Amino acid sequence: MSTEAAPTTTYTGEFAVPADHAPAADPTRQILADRVEQLYRQSVPGTLLTLFVGAIITVELWTSFYRDLTVIWWLITIAISAARYGLYRAYLERVDHDEKKWLRWMAIGALAAGVNWGIASAVIFPSHTDNQQVFLAFILAGLISGGIALFASVWWTYAIYAVGIILPFTYVLANSGSRMFVELALLMPVFYLANVVVAYRLDHVFTSGFKAREDYRGVAQEQKVMTAQIEEQLQELLNARREVEASGRKLSLFAERAPIAVLEFDANATVLEMNPAAENLFGYALGELVGRNALQMLFPADELGINESWWRDFLSGVEPATFSRLRCLRRDGLDIMCEFTLTPLVNDEDDVISVIAQGRDITQQIEAERLKKEFTSTLSHELRTPLTSIIGSLQLINSGVLGDVEKDVSELTTIAERNGQRLLDLINDLLDIEKIESGKFTLAPEVVSIDSLLRDTLVLNKGFADRYHVQLVIGKDLAPAKVEADPKRLVQVVTNLLSNAAKFSPEGGAVDVTLKLDGDRVRVGVHDRGPGIPDAFRSRIFSRFAQADSTATRQKGGTGLGLAICKRLIELMHGSIGFEDRPGGGSTFYFELPVLGDKAVSNLEQLGAAQ
Amino acid sequence: MTTKSLERVCYVEDDEDIQRIVRMSLERIGKMKVEIVGDPMVAIDAIVGFKPDLVMLDWMMPGMDGPTLFRRMQENPQTKDLPVVFITAKSTPTELDELRSLGALGAISKPFSPKELPQQLQALWNALP
Numbered sequence: 117m118s119t120e121a122a123p124t125t126t127y128t129g130e131f132a133v134p135a136d137h138a139p140a141a142d143p144t145r146q147i148l149a150d151r152v153e154q155l156y157r158q159s160v161p162g163t164l165l166t167l168f169v170g171a172i173i174t175v176e177l178w179t180s181f182y183r184d185l186t187v188i189w190w191l192i193t194i195a196i197s198a199a200r201y202g203l204y205r206a207y208l209e210r211v212d213h214d215e216k217k218w219l220r221w222m223a224i225g226a227l228a229a230g231v232n233w234g235i236a237s238a239v240i241f242p243s244h245t246d247n248q249q250v251f252l253a254f255i256l257a258g259l260i261s262g263g264i265a266l267f268a269s270v271w272w273t274y275a276i277y278a279v280g281i282i283l284p285f286t287y288v289l290a291n292s293g294s295r296m297f298v299e300l301a302l303l304m305p306v307f308y309l310a311n312v313v314v315a316y317r318l319d320h321v322f323t324s325g326f327k328a329r330e331d332y333r334g335v336a337q338e339q340k341v342m343t344a345q346i347e348e349q350l351q352e353l354l355n356a357r358r359e360v361e362a363s364g365r366k367l368s369l370f371a372e373r374a375p376i377a378v379l380e381f382d383a384n385a386t387v388l389e390m391n392p393a394a395e396n397l398f399g400y401a402l403g404e405l406v407g408r409n410a411l412q413m414l415f416p417a418d419e420l421g422i423n424e425s426w427w428r429d430f431l432s433g434v435e436p437a438t439f440s441r442l443r444c445l446r447r448d449g450l451d452i453m454c455e456f457t458l459t460p461l462v463n464d465e466d467d468v469i470s471v472i473a474q475g476r477d478i479t480q481q482i483e484a485e486r487l488k489k490e491f492t493s494t495l496s497h498e499l500r501t502p503l504t505s506i507i508g509s510l511q512l513i514n515s516g517v518l519g520d521v522e523k524d525v526s527e528l529t530t531i532a533e534r535n536g537q538r539l540l541d542l543i544n545d546l547l548d549i550e551k552i553e554s555g556k557f558t559l560a561p562e563v564v565s566i567d568s569l570l571r572d573t574l575v576l577n578k579g580f581a582d583r584y585h586v587q588l589v590i591g592k593d594l595a596p597a598k599v600e601a602d603p604k605r606l607v608q609v610v611t612n613l614l615s616n617a618a619k620f621s622p623e624g625g626a627v628d629v630t631l632k633l634d635g636d637r638v639r640v641g642v643h644d645r646g647p648g649i650p651d652a653f654r655s656r657i658f659s660r661f662a663q664a665d666s667t668a669t670r671q672k673g674g675t676g677l678g679l680a681i682c683k684r685l686i687e688l689m690h691g692s693i694g695f696e697d698r699p700g701g702g703s704t705f706y707f708e709l710p711v712l713g714d715k716a717v718s719n720l721e722q723l724g725a726a727q
Numbered sequence: 728m729t730t731k732s733l734e735r736v737c738y739v740e741d742d743e744d745i746q747r748i749v750r751m752s753l754e755r756i757g758k759m760k761v762e763i764v765g766d767p768m769v770a771i772d773a774i775v776g777f778k779p780d781l782v783m784l785d786w787m788m789p790g791m792d793g794p795t796l797f798r799r800m801q802e803n804p805q806t807k808d809l810p811v812v813f814i815t816a817k818s819t820p821t822e823l824d825e826l827r828s829l830g831a832l833g834a835i836s837k838p839f840s841p842k843e844l845p846q847q848l849q850a851l852w853n854a855l856p
Contacts, residue, residue, distance in 0.1 A: 497787055500816035504838035505744035512748065515842045517755045540838060 150326035154269035230280020238284035268318035399447035559602035620646035645702040737779035757845025786815035
């Protein structure tokens with residue numbers, strides 16, 4: 117979360133200076149702007165002082181002979197002061213930032229003010245009494261020196277202002293006829309220069325001050341940015357800390373409430389932590405196991421050596437061990453089988469700092485698996501044995517070796533044999549799928565000429581296709597290709613695809629079988645001209661007990677396991693299976709298998725011969 | 728590879744129905760002489776008495792299973808050289824490997840086809856050296 121401070125502004129008089137005022141891109145220009153601003157800032161007290169002094173002079177000279185002249189001068193003074201105030205207001209409301217322009221206007225104002233006082237000296241000074249002349253001389257001297265404070269931020273504006281006063285006054289003094297005034301006139305340029313030098317130096321002081329202020333603004337701005345960044349980073353750290361704390365609480369809650377045992381060991385298999393499920397699993401309280409060696413405490417003593425060796429191998433591998441089945445010993449002496457997932461936590465140097473183990477008791481599961489296997493085996497035997505009698509008897513009758521039977525009887529025994537065979541297929545399918553899904557299914561792979569296998573399988577299925585009045589068609593010049601497969605199971609897959617195609621083909625139709633080589637894979641296609649695969653059925657066609665609809669099931673028969681078995685068999689043979697619409701109607705079911713190169717064929721055949 | 732035709736077969740099987748079907752199949756289609764033994768405990772004596780060319784054994788039988796009977800036959804000098812074919816409902820590669828490791832000539836899965844059984848036995852017989 118980032119924080120964004122609202123901009124603040126510090127007001128100094130009528131000139132607003134934002135506290136977060138960014139340093140100017142051009143510091144020299146900004147310093148000039150500051151100096152001009154200082155001039156205008158001082159122009160208001162300067163103008164008021166002018167009016168005040170002018171008023172005193174007017175009052176003082178009111179009774180003199182040149183009252184009219186004094187009044188005219190006073191009116192001019194008021195007009196110049198008003199103009200300067202107007203300039204000040206215009207500066208305040210300016211929209212441009214042309215500082216040089218505003219400086220020029222200020223210089224004109226300074227000259228006007230200076231000249232106004234110069235006129236006063238030139239016109240009024242000679243025509244008054246000695247006392248009044250002294251009064252005026254003091255006033256003028258004060259105005260000349262006082263102007264330094266008003267105009268010194270740009271020294272030459274003071275020089276203009278002062279020259280406007282001094283030039284007429286010096287001229288009047290030089291032509292007064294008084295030796296003392298002539299000497300004073302000679303000293304006036306010296307005074308002028310001295311004041312201008314002071315103004316010049318003050319200008320430098322101001323400039324340095326403004327420069328320092330500008331530098332400060334830059335530093336302040338940088339500091340502000342840094343402060344904001346630090347605040348943001350601090351906030352991010354706080355947020356991260358909260359998240360870590362929340363994750364930690366979550367993890368600890370997961371571990372605490374998890375139904376599986378969670379333990380932490382160090383690299384020596386010493387128990388560091390364990391959750392309540394681990395306490396339940398092994399029958400030890402937390403305090404009884406923490407700090408003790410797990411290999412000695414939780415595993416049978418007669419397997420200590422094996423387990424220590426296993427632990428060393430596990431640590432050296434620095435890889436998680438998943439689904440490791442280990443015999444464990446409970447506190448009450450009961451043997452249990454546990455399945456563990458162990459994850460080593462390593463530092464940057466790949467040293468194991470601790471191991472997180474998640475385990476569960478699978479004793480009952482193993483027993484259930486054993487019982488299931490036994491049940492499957494028994495089921496297989498107990499179902500197949502009576503079927504052997506049923507189908508065998510019917511086959512003997514139907515084969516005619518026992519002599520002719522009546523036509524009606526023959527039809528019924530044929531139906532009985534066919535359905536006995538269906539029942540057998542169902543049992544075989546159920547046993548196959550159970551074995552495949554429990555991971556107990558094994559293949560007997562060998563090098564298989566798939567083109568020959570296809571031809572043979574078509575011959576085997578001709579009788580079935582004839583029953584549906586469907587012709588199985590295979591190209592005469594199939595590309596020869598060899599694959600590594602279990603031939604019996606591959607025949608089962610092809611038979612399943614052919615029987616499906618025959619069942620769903622229209623009477624009198626044909627099922628085409630194709631074989632195509634595509635790079636390092638061979639693709640077998642079974643193309644029918646049936647109704648196609650309904651959209652709703654497509655996504656689950658390879659699922660167990662998948663049937664397009666119940667009507668079709670009744671019409672066509674089948675367990676709905678055939679394609680599910682085909683898919684798993686082909687995948688076990690490192691191939692893939694799928695289907696697509698056949699152009700012109702119907703469907704194409706296909707499977708692809710990796711083709712063996714000559715060298716691979718030779719190697720595998722040698723391997724097979726050696727076995 | 729032998730060219731002699733298979734003539735005498737002894738079949739040890741506890742299921743009477745299957746006994747009858749096998750007998751019919753081998754006698755009527757295969758034209759073979761068949762001796763059926765229902766009790767595996769007396770099978771060795773029956774085999775010795777019958778002197779078959781080939782012995783067929785069921786796998787699961789009460790009292791003694793087929794593999795155990797086969798081992799007993801191998802321990803007996805009078806039966807140890809007889810070729811044995813198992814007829815079994817077990818047909819996984821592991822189970823068939825187990826049979827091969829015992830030295831069986833072959834295995835025929837239940838349910839078998841009585842029409843094809845004589846041919847299958849003859850083919851296995853012919854494969855003998």
